[in-house]
Amino acid sequence: QVQLVQSGAEVKKPGASVKVSCKASGYTFSSYDINWVRQATGQGLEWMGWMNPNSGNTGYAQKFQGRVTMTRNTSMNTAYMELSSLKSEDTAVYYCTRELDREADDNWFDPWGQGTLVTVSS
C-alpha cells in the first residue's frame, strides 16, 4: 500500500537547522509531488511548500522563503525538508504528504506521513 514513513523526533537549539526525511513506498516516487505541512501544538495545519521528485523543482510558502529547502534522493525514494535558523516558534509536528496532480483542476493530499516532532529549545 502507499505509505510515507518519516524520521524520528528531533530536539534542536535556537539558530540550528533540522532535516526531516520522508520515505515513500508502494508507488512510483517520481510521479507525485511531496508537500510539507506543519502543526504547532494545539494549533491548525500550516502549508510549507512542495517538491517535485522528478525535476527537483520546488515552491515554498512566502513565510518560509529563504529558510526552508526541500530536496530528494530518488534512488532511496526519500524526500527531505530542511528548516534553518530555528526559533522556538518552529516547535511543531512536521508532516509530509503526497499531492495527486499539481497540473490537474482537482488535486488533493493523500496519504500523509505519521509526523515528526521538532522541538526547538535552549
Next chain:
Amino acid sequence: QSVLTQPPSASGTPGQRVTISCSGSSSNIGSNTVNWYQQLPGTAPKLLIYSNNQRPSGVPDRFSGSKSGTSASLAISGLQSEDEADYYCAPWDDSLNGWVFGGGTKLTVL
C-alpha cells in the same frame, strides 16, 4: 490567521446531523475545489472529502461535502462517537500560489 474561516468548535449527540462551514474568497474556494481532512486525536490528518463532494474509498457515506460560491460545507449525518476529531477545509489559493487550510473545527460528540 487563516484566509479561510471555520467555526472553532461544533457538537452534536449520537445520531444527529452536524455541519461545518468554511468561508473563503474568490482566490481560493471561489475558483478551486475544496478538500476536507479529518484528524483524529494524536494522529496525522486523513483525506475525508476531495473535489468538493467526493468520498475516497472507505469513507462512510455519512460524510458529505458541498460548495457554493466562496463557501464550502462538510456535513456528518448519523453522528458517531468515533467522529470526534478536528476537521480542516483546504483549497488551493491562486493569489498566494499555495495551499491554504481553514483554522480547523473541533467536533465533540456529546
